[in-house]
Amino acid sequence: MLRAHVMLAPRAAPGAALLPRGPRPSPRRRRADLVPRGADGGERRGARYGLADLVALSVASTVGSGVFSLAGRVASQEAGPAVVLSLGIGAMGCLLSATAYAELASRVVAAGSVYAYAQATGLGRSAMAVAALCLIVEYSWSCAAVSVDWSGKLLRADFGLPFLQVLDPAVLLVLFCTGLLINGTKASRLFTNVSTVAKVGLILFLIATALMAFDAKNLQPFIPEEYGISGILRGATDSFFGFLGFDAVCALALDTKDARRVVPNALFLGLFVSGGLTCLAGFALVSAVPASRLDPAAGFVSAFEILGNDFAAAVVTVGELLVLPVVAFGCLLPLGRLLCCLAEDGFLPAPLARRDASDEPLLATLLGGAATAICAGLVPFEDLNDICSAAVLSCFILASVSAVVSRQEGALQEQLRGLLAVFVPCTFFCLLLLSPRWTTDTALAPMLVRQLGGEPTALLELIALLLASAAVSCAVKVQELAQAPSSGLAFPPAVHLAAVVGSAALLTTLPAFSLVSCSAALVAVWVAST
Numbered sequence: 001m002l003r004a005h006v007m008l009a010p011r012a013a014p015g016a017a018l019l020p021r022g023p024r025p026s027p028r029r030r031r032a033d034l035v036p037r038g039a040d041g042g043e044r045r046g047a048r049y050g051l052a053d054l055v056a057l058s059v060a061s062t063v064g065s066g067v068f069s070l071a072g073r074v075a076s077q078e079a080g081p082a083v084v085l086s087l088g089i090g091a092m093g094c095l096l097s098a099t100a101y102a103e104l105a106s107r108v109v110a111a112g113s114v115y116a117y118a119q120a121t122g123l124g125r126s127a128m129a130v131a132a133l134c135l136i137v138e139y140s141w142s143c144a145a146v147s148v149d150w151s152g153k154l155l156r157a158d159f160g161l162p163f164l165q166v167l168d169p170a171v172l173l174v175l176f177c178t179g180l181l182i183n184g185t186k187a188s189r190l191f192t193n194v195s196t197v198a199k200v201g202l203i204l205f206l207i208a209t210a211l212m213a214f215d216a217k218n219l220q221p222f223i224p225e226e227y228g229i230s231g232i233l234r235g236a237t238d239s240f241f242g243f244l245g246f247d248a249v250c251a252l253a254l255d256t257k258d259a260r261r262v263v264p265n266a267l268f269l270g271l272f273v274s275g276g277l278t279c280l281a282g283f284a285l286v287s288a289v290p291a292s293r294l295d296p297a298a299g300f301v302s303a304f305e306i307l308g309n310d311f312a313a314a315v316v317t318v319g320e321l322l323v324l325p326v327v328a329f330g331c332l333l334p335l336g337r338l339l340c341c342l343a344e345d346g347f348l349p350a351p352l353a354r355r356d357a358s359d360e361p362l363l364a365t366l367l368g369g370a371a372t373a374i375c376a377g378l379v380p381f382e383d384l385n386d387i388c389s390a391a392v393l394s395c396f397i398l399a400s401v402s403a404v405v406s407r408q409e410g411a412l413q414e415q416l417r418g419l420l421a422v423f424v425p426c427t428f429f430c431l432l433l434l435s436p437r438w439t440t441d442t443a444l445a446p447m448l449v450r451q452l453g454g455e456p457t458a459l460l461e462l463i464a465l466l467l468a469s470a471a472v473s474c475a476v477k478v479q480e481l482a483q484a485p486s487s488g489l490a491f492p493p494a495v496h497l498a499a500v501v502g503s504a505a506l507l508t509t510l511p512a513f514s515l516v517s518c519s520a521a522l523v524a525v526w527v528a529s530t
């Protein structure tokens, strides 16, 4: 049974600061720390992470399959040399959503990321429950997906290790990460920083080696006729997974010195480094060899083999096995903290809120690790990947909505919420209809129309356009209503609305979309009725 705890503190009077100045929560309660701190942003006793640590964590948990798997796959199967554009669009999409995270992180110091932001901005219990569900799925399933990907590479490299016949390497990796987390902050931070330096070094090596074989002919034609613009957009949907993970730093806000300044900076810096490295790697790859000759399952390794550079191929084969585990670790790190936060708020059993002597959420970490290991052992990679992307996109939408709603207090906030309630479904519906033209044929609306025996027609597109214009007018209204918050960062509301539209468009193209949205709707209804 859920406690009636979700309205954290009394609402401020209209016009007052977004975050109510109620009594300070007890230090043991790690829920959203809503009280604005001193002019310096405030510092928690025992805060251990600084800007460099957070940027390292962001790069650690973000740069991975984008460089080592997706760039090669998208180049060889979907976009050719224009993979650079696909990667750029994916990165831009994440940057749009990052503005919402940065804005909220500059005002709310909490361990629960989107869950805590929904709580702090008063979106209500249902939104909080959906956020919690999506975050758990995101952290746990993306850790499982990365581990399964890593295990496939390890088995393909075939080092002849006999115990790998009996034990699933993906499960072993998840257990290793869990063990590291239980060991405490020192071990985790050392592992993250060393692996990140090694990963950046490896990527710079492969970019430099590939660029030495630069041949402008490989970039012609830049957009192959058989792929076209829709190939580039399909590639963007696929490469989007490669930029996920930048939000992991939000979960460490309570462990960070001067969090309200450092976390937003780390979000942007981390994303710039990760996005820049991934796009540059994609460019180097397609400029070194013709995209059509790349092996979709082994991007850089196959490129170096084609170039006859066996040394570089061997470095990449071994190097990616050494640097990918930190991506899985980066996904698991926030999971324990989130589960602990949910237990403190009464969403999960109270024992999960217990912390050990060094203040780590021991039991929650163990539970998260065990559940993730089971997923890694049982669920196929494609399903893990899709469901995880759908959950992340839902989190992005919630973060952007929280950022806009948090601008207002009292009656105005009610108005804004009403407007968003019209805007979001309108936009969503029109994207359902339009998305096949932009992305894939598997979007929901054309599938439904075909099921009914028809073909998606111009009339449907007209309806969609009408809805789009309704959505735009709502957006203009929201823009008028949303005032700048009295503290912290403030991006134009249009940026957040664009992020909602972009994330919703991507969401409708995922096969896992219906599964995640149905579960989220069920959770919301259940929580609302309890």
Ligand SMILES: NC(=[NH2+])NCCC[C@H](N)C(=O)O
Residues within 6 Å of the ligand: 061, 062, 063, 064, 065, 066, 138, 139, 142, 143, 146, 241, 242, 243, 244, 245, 246, 248, 327, 330, 331, 392
């Ligand atoms: N929190 C997350 N969704 N993490 C998943 C990170 C995946 C990472 N971007 C990769 O390409 O391997």
